[in-house]
Amino acid sequence: MEPASKYTSLILLVSALVTIVLLIQRVAKRRAESRAADGEEQAEAHALQPQARPPAESVVGSDIPGASPPADRLARIRAAHGEPTAPRVLSKPVRTAPPVGSSPPAPPALRSERVTAVLRRQVPVRDEPPRSWLGGLPMMPDAVEWPRGVNEQYPERGEIPLHFLAQIACEDLPAEMWVGLGPRTGWLLFFINPNHFSGEGKGLHRVIYTRKLGSERRPPFDCGPVHDKVHTGGSYNWLDKDDIPAFWRRWPIDIVPMPNALTLHEENGSTWKSASPDNLSEVLYADVPHSKTEFASPMPRIRPLTFGQAQTAVESLAKSLRFKVRSPIDDKARELLLADGGHQHLIAELGAGLERLREIAPDDRGEGQARRLAFLEAAVPEYRSMDAAKLLESIETRHAQWLAWREKLAEGCDQITAMLGKSDADAPLQEDYWQQLTATFEGKHFDHLELRHSRIRAGDFPVSLMSPRETIELKPPQGMDQIAIEYYLDPARRHLLPADWAAAQEPAWRALYNNRPHRMGGYHDGVQSEPIEDPAFGQMLLMQIATDDAMDWCWGDGGVYFFWIRPEHLEACDFSGVEVWLECH
Known part of the structure; x- marks a missing residue:
């Protein structure tokens, strides 16, 4: 081996030994610090250890008459069951169990x-x-x-x-x-x-x-x-x-x-x-x-109890009015209506529904049935005179009118929200003030149109023309019960x-x-x-x-x-x- 190689090997060996010694010293230092920290933590827990319930015997030095120091009592109990005598660290709870192979403590009572x-x-x-x-x-x-x-x-x-x-x-x-x-x-x-x-x-x-x-x-x-x-x-x-x-x-x-x-x-x-x-x-x-x-x-x-809660109610109403609604005509319904004979089938279905409602005595009709009857009596003659394309255009026009009506109401909500925002949000809201707010929207409704295809609808033409009514009501905000x-x-x-x-x-x-x-x-x-x-x-x-x-x-x-x-x-x-x-x- 060349002298240079010998010197290199020797240097590497010495470096390795120095590294090992430093590593051993570092581990020993960490262990010492850990033991010191554990001792401080146990001392702190010992200081915070709660007092025991006073037993019958009296022990001098306790601040509770007739009570033994809690650490001593706990140590005595744990020693009897083979458990560690050091007090538990309250910040690190552990599950306790009897030692393996021992019987559980006898609890006669x-x-x-x-x-x-x-x-x-x-x-x-x-x-x-x-x-x-x-x-x-x-x-x-x-x-x-x-x-x-x-x-x-x-x-x-x-x-x-x-x-x-x-x-x-x-x-x-x-x-x-x-x-x-x-x-x-x-x-x-x-x-x-x-x-x-x-x-x-x-x-x-x-x-x-x-x-x-x-x-x-x-x-x-x-x-x-x-x-x-x-x-x-x-x-x-x-x-x-x-x-x-x-x-x-x-x-x-x-x-x-x-x-x-x-x-x-x-x-x-x-x-x-x-x-x-x-x-x-x-x-x-x-x-x-x-x-x-x-x-x-x-x-x-x-009802809302403060101006802030009333403002939240009006804001929620405005948000719901601006919520995106679905198209009034689904694709399958449009396809069937524009197909050969589609328009005639729809008018026939509407006419049959009209006759069924007329057969119900006026006193026996529900509110929804009465409203549907009024709609069909006006719609059947009007839509019979249209072709399929015109009927679709009429539905979409009505839908656009509905959206405009909703936006106008939402803008009114914005104005009311601004007015309520001028008062302290935590200021009590009187009953009559809330009644005035709800009366602002009372009776407001809009009947719009929807043409829908139904997979479960009986009959030869599974398409329905509906006239749902949206009624506006100012409601208390969610969570008012809580x-x-x-x-x-x-x-x-x-x-x-x-x-x-x-x-x-x-x-x-x-x-x-x-x-x-x-x-x-x-x-x-x-x-x-x-x-x-x-x-x-x-x-x-x-x-x-x-x-x-x-x-x-x-x-x-x-x-x-x-x-x-x-x-x-x-x-x-x-x-x-x-x-x-x-x-x-």
């Missing part, structure tokens, strides 16, 4: 829960600071971070804020619930990602326990809408995706203790059990009107609602979707499963959140979210391992 708590929406709402509520904004200390998680359907989005579901005052929970386990001071806050097909995965839900009540916290700026228009959700079709809010309406609730008892059902030789008695709303809202369905019948119509609920829940705006509207709606708001309430503790109201009576089942129902029309909640296809927790974690007030099931149709 799990299936002997005697009390459950039903979360009853206040109807009517009491104008007082709520202790517990569904939706709205959470009240948690500033030091508590808004929970985030990764939606595995969209991992490229990274950790995104979860949506707030409910806040529960633990002091109001029955003492016997969960066989005495869990906190009875502080608040439980529930979060979920509703824009997922199940909500069950890691990072899609979170439960926070806080001993202090903070100020109202709005969602972070990057919190998306409560409904992404991909998965099932509430009635948000009237809104563009960017206009859908990042939080649900707030509805105060009362915590109603009830016996944890099963109801046996029998029908057509089949039997099954449920956690709720039949017509539970009758029990929850005794002595007040309630509906057995979630919708009032008939649904009361709500907007009105927001007004109902807001004491400052409730007076703007019509006096009889709330009374007509309240019975429907007291109904339960498929008789399933929101509840904590006890048996669950399964959709695809029956209540779990197996004493070996090692979880307790922390919370169930049901589909609720009043809240505009729809989980899957009318389903329910179930939050489950292991009893030893509930006793330690450790909610980092809560699991969620979604059951729906």
Whole structure:
């Protein structure tokens, strides 16, 4: 080997060794930084670890009389089951399970829960600071971070804020619930990602326990809408995706203790059990009107309540008037009419229809039949005198007149919109003002013509000449029923609602979707499963959140979210391992 080659090989070898040493040092440094970060994160979680429910014995040094430090108690429980003693990091929840090969923890009292708590929406709402509520904004200390998680359907989005579901005052929970386990001071806050097909995965839900009540916290700026228009959700079709809010309406609730008892059902030789008695709303809202369905019948119509809402109504009417309409004559109908004998066939069909209508007694004719009769009596003589080409030209002329009529009305809407825009959009709109606006368009209609081919029409000539009537009506904007609920829940705006509207709606708001309430503790109201009576089942129902029309909640296809927790974690007030099931149709 030449000397130059030897030197080159030696240099390459030394360079490789230096590279390996530097790589080892870099890996060691990263591991040290990771251990340091883990230690800081665990220390932070340890500092935020919620207090445990006071046991019978008294331990010196706790700020709760008779309570052991939560970290010590949790460590003792986990050591008994072979789990890691380090506290869980609240920002990274994990599922918990018994060690492989071990028996599940023995819960002698799990299936002997005697009390459950039903979360009853206040109807009517009491104008007082709520202790517990569904939706709205959470009240948690500033030091508590808004929970985030990764939606595995969209991992490229990274950790995104979860949506707030409910806040529960633990002091109001029955003492016997969960066989005495869990906190009875502080608040439980529930979060979920509703824009997922199940909500069950890691990072899609979170439960926070806080001993202090903070100020109202709005969602972070990057919190998306409560409904992404991909998965099932509430009635948000009237809104563009960017206009859908990042939080649900707030509805105060009362915590109603009830016996944890099963109801046996029998029908057509089949039997099954449920956690709720039949017509539970009758029990929850005794002595007040309630509906057995979630919708009032008939649904009361709500007018615009502000100038801005009235402006939206007029703008919507103008938009509909300018909407492109289809051609008055389809190609197949034109072809058949221009064919040999087509014109005679059409006139014969119109004449036969005229005779059939004349045979109906005047008192027995419906409004549509009377209008069709008047049209045919004028049209048959006129169109008989025309050839096919002239008849087509007459239809198209009438169509052009209809379009001009629509545009003239749309221009009138533009003028009204400009006038309404001079007022404050949030200024209350009086009833008589709305009546004046609707009267502007009352009685306006136009009868236009259409020539259509029908594949299913009986007879030798499958072509119909129709005279549909377009009637103009100024309607309240879409979503007014949902907007009105927001007004109902807001004491400052409730007076703007019509006096009889709330009374007509309240019975429907007291109904339960498929008789399933929101509840904590006890048996669950399964959709695809029956209540779990197996004493070996090692979880307790922390919370169930049901589909609720009043809240505009729809989980899957009318389903329910179930939050489950292991009893030893509930006793330690450790909610980092809560699991969620979604059951729906």
